[in-house]
Amino acid sequence: MREVAVIGIGMTKFGDRWESSLRDLAAEAGLLALKDAGVDHVDSIYVGNMAGGQFVGQEHLGSLVADYLGLTPVPATRIESACASGGIAFRQGFIEVASGLADLVLVIGVEKMTDVSADESTGILATAADQEYEALSGITFPGLYAMIATRHMHEYGTTIEQLSAVSVKNHRHASKNPNAQFPFPVTLEQVMQSAPVALPLRLLHCSPITDGAAAVVLCPADKARSYTPAPVKVIGSGQASDAIALHGRKHITTLAATVEAAKAAYKMAGIRPEDVDVAEVHDCFAIAEICITEDLGFVEKGKGGPAVADGLTDYGGKVVVNPSGGLKGKGHPVGATGVAQVCEIVEQLRGSAGERQVPNARIGLTQNMGGSGGSAVVHVFEVM
Amino acid sequence: MREVAVIGIGMTKFGDRWESSLRDLAAEAGLLALKDAGVDHVDSIYVGNMAGGQFVGQEHLGSLVADYLGLTPVPATRIESACASGGIAFRQGFIEVASGLADLVLVIGVEKMTDVSADESTGILATAADQEYEALSGITFPGLYAMIATRHMHEYGTTIEQLSAVSVKNHRHASKNPNAQFPFPVTLEQVMQSAPVALPLRLLHCSPITDGAAAVVLCPADKARSYTPAPVKVIGSGQASDAIALHGRKHITTLAATVEAAKAAYKMAGIRPEDVDVAEVHDCFAIAEICITEDLGFVEKGKGGPAVADGLTDYGGKVVVNPSGGLKGKGHPVGATGVAQVCEIVEQLRGSAGERQVPNARIGLTQNMGGSGGSAVVHVFEVM
Numbered sequence: 001m002r003e004v005a006v007i008g009i010g011m012t013k014f015g016d017r018w019e020s021s022l023r024d025l026a027a028e029a030g031l032l033a034l035k036d037a038g039v040d041h042v043d044s045i046y047v048g049n050m051a052g053g054q055f056v057g058q059e060h061l062g063s064l065v066a067d068y069l070g071l072t073p074v075p076a077t078r079i080e081s082a083c084a085s086g087g088i089a090f091r092q093g094f095i096e097v098a099s100g101l102a103d104l105v106l107v108i109g110v111e112k113m114t115d116v117s118a119d120e121s122t123g124i125l126a127t128a129a130d131q132e133y134e135a136l137s138g139i140t141f142p143g144l145y146a147m148i149a150t151r152h153m154h155e156y157g158t159t160i161e162q163l164s165a166v167s168v169k170n171h172r173h174a175s176k177n178p179n180a181q182f183p184f185p186v187t188l189e190q191v192m193q194s195a196p197v198a199l200p201l202r203l204l205h206c207s208p209i210t211d212g213a214a215a216v217v218l219c220p221a222d223k224a225r226s227y228t229p230a231p232v233k234v235i236g237s238g239q240a241s242d243a244i245a246l247h248g249r250k251h252i253t254t255l256a257a258t259v260e261a262a263k264a265a266y267k268m269a270g271i272r273p274e275d276v277d278v279a280e281v282h283d284c285f286a287i288a289e290i291c292i293t294e295d296l297g298f299v300e301k302g303k304g305g306p307a308v309a310d311g312l313t314d315y316g317g318k319v320v321v322n323p324s325g326g327l328k329g330k331g332h333p334v335g336a337t338g339v340a341q342v343c344e345i346v347e348q349l350r351g352s353a354g355e356r357q358v359p360n361a362r363i364g365l366t367q368n369m370g371g372s373g374g375s376a377v378v379h380v381f382e383v384m
Numbered sequence: 385m386r387e388v389a390v391i392g393i394g395m396t397k398f399g400d401r402w403e404s405s406l407r408d409l410a411a412e413a414g415l416l417a418l419k420d421a422g423v424d425h426v427d428s429i430y431v432g433n434m435a436g437g438q439f440v441g442q443e444h445l446g447s448l449v450a451d452y453l454g455l456t457p458v459p460a461t462r463i464e465s466a467c468a469s470g471g472i473a474f475r476q477g478f479i480e481v482a483s484g485l486a487d488l489v490l491v492i493g494v495e496k497m498t499d500v501s502a503d504e505s506t507g508i509l510a511t512a513a514d515q516e517y518e519a520l521s522g523i524t525f526p527g528l529y530a531m532i533a534t535r536h537m538h539e540y541g542t543t544i545e546q547l548s549a550v551s552v553k554n555h556r557h558a559s560k561n562p563n564a565q566f567p568f569p570v571t572l573e574q575v576m577q578s579a580p581v582a583l584p585l586r587l588l589h590c591s592p593i594t595d596g597a598a599a600v601v602l603c604p605a606d607k608a609r610s611y612t613p614a615p616v617k618v619i620g621s622g623q624a625s626d627a628i629a630l631h632g633r634k635h636i637t638t639l640a641a642t643v644e645a646a647k648a649a650y651k652m653a654g655i656r657p658e659d660v661d662v663a664e665v666h667d668c669f670a671i672a673e674i675c676i677t678e679d680l681g682f683v684e685k686g687k688g689g690p691a692v693a694d695g696l697t698d699y700g701g702k703v704v705v706n707p708s709g710g711l712k713g714k715g716h717p718v719g720a721t722g723v724a725q726v727c728e729i730v731e732q733l734r735g736s737a738g739e740r741q742v743p744n745a746r747i748g749l750t751q752n753m754g755g756s757g758g759s760a761v762v763h764v765f766e767v768m
Contacts, residue, residue, distance in 0.1 A: 001484045021516065045625075053438045053508075058515040060466040063625040063641070063758040067632060073644040075623035076759070077472055080462045082444040088461055092476060099483030100385045124437075131442040132405065239459035241429075241447040248451060257447070260457040374447040375460070 001098040005224035005231040005384060008037025008217035009343040014331035015181040017211035022049075022056050022112035023068045025213040029336075030069050030108050033215035037227055042217065043102035045069075045076035048089030048109035049335035052078075054124045056112050065108060080335075082128030083284060085109065087338025087368030087377040090216065091237050094379075097218050109339030110213035121209050125334070128371040130245035142206060142285070144246055144372045146198035149287035152253045153200065155302065158290065160200055162305030164191040166286040167204045167328055169314050174325025176355040181210050181331030205286040210331035214340035224384065230350045232364075236271070236380030238264025244374030255288075257376035258295040258369060266297075269380040271363060273297030276319050276380070278348045278358040279365040280341035283326040289313075292367055293321060296378070320358045323348060338368035338377065349383045385482040389608035389615040389768060392421025392601035393727040398715030399565040401595035406433075406440050406496035407452045409597040413720075414453050414492050417599035421611055426601065427486035429453075429460035432473030432493035433719035436462075438508045440499050449492060464719075466512030467668060469493065471722025471752030471761040474600065475621050478763075481602050493723030494597035505593050509718070512755040514629035526590060526669070528630055528756045530582035533671035536637045537584065539686065542674065544584055546689030548575040550670040551588045551712055553698050558709025560739040565594050565715030589670040594715035598724035608768065614734045616748075620655070620764030622648025628758030639672075641760035642679040642753060650681075653764040655747060657681030660703050660764070662732045662742040663749040664725035667710040673697075676751055677705060680762070704742045707732060722752035722761065733767045 010032025012025050020028070026047065034040065045066050053059040062076030079089040086109030093105040113121050122142075126135040129144060152158045168188050174180035186204055194204040224231030240260035246252050266272065273296055281296070283289035290304035298319050299307040307313055313321035324330045324344040327337060345364035347353040362383050369376040394416025396409055404412070410431065418424065429450050437443040446460030463473040470493030477489040497505050506526075510519040513528065536542045552572050558564035570588055578588040608615030624644035630636050650656065657680055665680070667673035674688035682703050683691040691697055697705035708714045708728040711721060729748035731737040746767050753760040 023516075051437050051443055053435050053511045054443075056515065057511050057519065059435055059438075059464060060512040060628055060755050060758060062465050063628045063754065064514070066625040067627045067629075067758070072626050073624040073641060075645075075761075076625045077476070077623070078464045080443060080464055081446050092461070095480055095483050095485055098485065099479050101479055101482065127437045127441050128444040130448070131440065132407075135441065239461070240457040241450040241460045242456050243451045244444055244447045245451075257457060261459075370447065371444050374444060374451070377459075 002100055003221035004094050004097045004218055004234045005221040006216050006346050007219050007224050007227040007231050008033045009346045010036055011179055011214035011340050011343050012212050013179050014210050014212035014333060016114050018114065022052055022058060022110060023064055025112060025211060026065045026108050026110040027068045029213035029215040030106060033106065033217050037217035039104055039217060042074060042104040042106040044096055044105045045071065045074055046089040046093045046107045047078045048086035048339060049078055050080055050082055050085045050111060051124050056115050081375045082370030083334040084338060084368045084370035084375045084377050085335040087366060088239060090339055090342055091239055091377055093218050094234055094237050097220060103219055105218045106215060107339055108213060108215040109336035111333035111335040112211050113209045113333060114211050118209060133245045142198035142201055145285035145287055146201045147246060148252050149200050152287060155253055158305035160192060162309045163205055163286040164188050165309045166283060166289045167191045169308060170283060170322050170326040170328040173323050173356060174329025177325045177330055180325045180329050181208060182329050201285055207284045207327035207332040210333040212331060212333035212336050214336045214343050216339060216342050231384050232346045232349045233382050233384045234379060235382045236265035236269030238262060239377040242374050244371050246372055253291060255291050255295045255373040257373055258292060258367060261376040261378040262296050265378040265380050271380060275363050276365045277361040277363050278320045278323060280324060280344050281321055281367040282369045283322060283328050284332060296367060323356045323358055341366040341368060345381050349381055386484055387605035388478050388481045388602055388618045389605040390600050390730050391603050391608050391611040391615050392417045393730045394420055395563055395598035395724050395727050396596050397563050398594050398596035398717060400498050402498065406436055406442060406494060407448055409496060409595060410449045410492050410494040411452045413597035413599040414490060417490065417601050421601035423488055423601060426458060426488040426490040428480055428489045429458055430473040430477045430491045431462045432470035432723060433462055434464055434466050434469045434495060435508050440496050465759045466754030467718040468722055468752045468754035468759045468761050469719040471750060472623060474723055474726055475623055475761055477602050478618055478621050481604060487603055489602045490599060491723055492597060492599040493720035495717035495719040496595050497593045497717060498595050502593060517629045526582040526585055529669035529671055530585045531630060532636050533584050536671060539637055542689035544576060546693045547589055547670040548572050549693045550667060550673045551575045553692060554667060554706050554710040554712040557707050557740060558713025561709045561714055564709045564713050565592060566713050585669055591668045591711035591716040594717040596715060596717035596720050598720045598727050600723060600726050615768045616730045616733045617766050617768045618763060619766045620649035620653030622646060623761040626758050628755050630756055637675060639675050639679045639757040641757055642676060642751060645760040645762040646680050649762040649764050655764060659747050660749045661745040661747050662704045662707060664708060664728050665705055665751040666753045667706060667712050668716060680751060707740045707742055725750040725752060729765050733765055
């Protein structure tokens with residue numbers, strides 16, 4: 001396998017993008033990434049998108065995006081793995097460059113969610129849960145994650161203050177991110193008094209409905225410096241699956257797919273969790289970030305709550321988690337999220353993250369997952 | 385890149401499978417392919433599916449299928465490219481084995497289409513057309529292909545008898561395929577007198593709505609004989625995109641994505657069109673097979689109509705096209721089709737196709753496309 005590097009990144013402003021259609025958003029991010037990489041052609045395109053068919057009546061997104069970017073007849077493939085669609089699209093791009101079949105690959109993640117009502121959107125997102133056993137029974141994702149949170153509190157003594165600390169941290173980070181949907185801080189009190197959604201989860205424990213896109217350009221690592229002075233190498237990639245229904249899992253407080261994906265990524269990268277300086281992880285709900293910091297091995301199992309409350313996952317701590325603001329603060333256009341995570345880590349490793357810069361960041365990690373954790377993908381990046 | 389071989393195949397009966405859900409169908413085909421390959425584990429899974437979200441309210445199909453097959457935590461990725469979803473899923477499996485990341489890959493194509501009405505199904509399929517310019521204006525695929533047919537008749541003098549000869553040939557082939565949805569012959573008169581759908585296309589010029597799944601197992605070619613005495617090597621793979629809207633194309637009677645995908649596949653395989661003994665192609669409508677036989681280079685542009693009427697694409701002709709019965713006779717569960725094509729070609733190259741056997745078949749080809757041709761993927765196979 002050839003080594004692979006990221007040579008270009010681009011993302012749109014996340015939020016209510018009523019003026020832009022799905023194809024507009026994809027093209028906007030794609031063109032920014034091509035410009036950043038300094039290339040006007042690619043050999044292959046991957047599009048990460050969860051539910052274009054349901055949100056805007058458009059499947060067949062690979063060719064649509066290739067056409068709208070003026071890049072036909074380049075092969076273009078759409079990847080879907082619920083909210084992990086972007087991260088897994090990135091992995092497919094990585095595999096294609098690694099294989100030698102393509103030299104330049106453009107990966108775009110995109111979702112256009114606000115053309116339907118919030119109610120409809122929640123129903124569409126629920127098609128990432130087990131339709132026959134979960135969704136048909138009426139449960140949607142806030143309820144599924146509320147069960148995980150309740151059990152985590154029971155098993156490990158995690159508190160509502162600790163859950164709320166995730167949101168406070170990520171909103172603070174988002175306040176320094178001009179592309180964030182919610183670029184403002186919130187207080188612990190505001191989080192804990194926000195409207196109940198599925199208790200213990202309240203509105204400010206939940207990531208929003210968002211329009212947006214993000215894109216990256218990949219190439220073989222040994223050619224990367226001919227495109228950019230600051231390439232970032234992909235040193236590890238891992239992906240795994242788990243039962244998509246909560247009742248099919250051994251422990252609902254452990255995200256087994258994340259554990260396995262991280263194990264594979266760490267092994268390929270030849271690093272340990274403590275080597276990671278900065279990480280973008282899938283905080284679709286506050287409890288998710290707590291489980292993930294445990295399941296990635298950043299902290300001991302059950303200690304994710306105290307860790308975030310004590311600042312161990314913030315600037316000055318062990319590892320900075322979600323400097324972009326995460327899904328909570330930056331927004332969560334589901335198919336775009338995994339690619340946007342890569343954009344942030346590349347900024348951090350380039351040293352171009354401005355006010356959000358993690359000092360001396362050398363090794364970065366992304367963790368993106370689908371549904372309540374039924375699929376997960378982890379990538380590790382290093383300064384070249 | 386490592387060389388890749390197919391070591392196992394399996395497919396379900398195609399048709400109205402009211403007793404089986406999407407996951408049942410995927411598991412049925414997957415287990416048959418694993419059994420055929422003689423393996424009980426794989427390193428990676430790809431699931432080709434166009435519209436599980438719209439047809440049965442289920443996205444996130446990679447993990448669902450991995451779980452239902454008892455194969456978690458294996459990475460599992462869903463690929464969508466409208467009706468080319470299966471063929472492109474196969475290509476992703478090919479790339480992953482070629483890259484060296486995985487040794488054993490299971491590729492499953494699946495679609496469950498009969499849980500909604502035929503009207504709804506037609507609307508769902510139309511989300512593979514350009515939603516903003518085609519589908520919203522009310523046109524669906526029979527209408528799009530009717531325009532292609534009308535123009536082909538105008539430019540090349542193609543006749544309704546020639547179009548109908550495609551259906552007669554493919555139904556005759558299907559009559560020898562126990563997995564076919566329509567295992568019976570039809571006469572030229574029956575085709576030409578069938579109910580009008582979008583003239584010149586009548587009911588028997590159109591592929592049906594179908595439930596079904598197909599699966600294959602891939603491994604590195606140099607390990608293939610340790611699994612099976614009759615591996616089939618993948619010697620060429622090509623994929624391309626085109627404008628998904630007809631009005632965006634230079635010529636609507638040339639499927640440019642198919643031309644480009646074939647060029648890439650022939651180049652990788654080091655063969656010419658005339659070297660192909662047997663081909664499974666995407667006859668979603670009769671006119672499509674005529675265009676495809678031209679665009680693959682089997683016959684001169686414009687001569688596809690006379691070729692099928694004269695038997696050049698039948699047993700005893702230049703190349704046997706759609707010995708399985710094709711989409712018209714075998715059925716067209718859209719996400720499954722591209723993988724089912726591979727199953728048939730493997731049977732033919734193994735020499736195990738029974739009554740459908742093409743004598744002395746050494747080189748086989750599959751051509752699978754999405755929408756009205758906006759995406760296309762071509763693979764070339766050879767007896768090892």
